[in-house]
Amino acid sequence: MLLLLLAGFFVLEPLGIPVSAIAALGAGILFAVAKRGRVINTGKVLRGAPWQIVIFSLGMYLVVYGLRNAGLTDYLTTVLNMLAERGLWAATLGTGVLSAFLSSIMNNMPSVLVGALSIDGSAATGTIKEAMIYANVIGCDLGPKITPIGSLATLLWLHVLAQKHITIGWGYYFRCGITMTLPVLLVTLAALALRLSFNQP
Structure with a gap:
């Protein structure tokens, strides 16, 4: 099947x-x-079944698309244009950190879509745009590890643990998440920028 x-x-x-x-x-x-x-x-x-998590996820999509209609993607596009003007490294690190922050507070699934729309609407071209696309994916993949609400998988896992009477506080999760995620995020983005720098003329 x-x-x-x-x-x-x-x-x-x-x-x-x-x-x-x-x-x-x-x-x-x-x-x-x-x-x-x-x-x-x-x-x-x-x-x-964790129906409250399903409702939460659907609600996040509604909120994000509401923010998009309110001009969120336009604002992000402006920020991305400023980063692109400062070169490959600024565009890569800035886009990745921004995407990680967004995905940590409003879930990674809608965040990667908002990031993609913002990058597509930016004036970035060539290697810099390629770097921003990859950085958005990296940021939205690693950023959700910072907070419990960043990833649907994390919410489901915490729900399973709670059923087993194992409670992980949000403060403890945040401290562990930011301590482990930020170094990995920055090193990964730096490696991406270094790799793509060889593609520049």
Whole structure:
């Protein structure tokens, strides 16, 4: 079944069928199969699902698109243009740190989309634009480790731990997250800038 789902992504998406619809159909079929069997208690699965996290994630998308309509991407584009004017290193480090900050406070999934839209609307070209695109991905991948709300996976994991009566405070998580994430983020962005500097004329 999972192989059919994977094949569906490759076959149906080019036909204009959204990935979300394919995934929902696959989930529905798997759930129906599980419900007919006796191995999995589907009622317990539904009751134990972290629905509040699902609602939170949907809410974040609504907030982000609202901010976009309010001019957030235009403001970010202005900031990115200023960074691009200062050269490759400033563009790479600045974009990565900015993306990491945004993804840590409003979740990485919408943040990477907002960053991509802002970069696309900027005046950056060539190697500098390439660096900003990669830096946005890096920042949105590492930045969520700073706060618990930065990543859906983190929220799900904390939910599972809470069910096991293991509580991790937000303050402790933030201290550990920022201590471990910032050095890795800066080193990765510096390595990216160094690598792309060889592509410049």
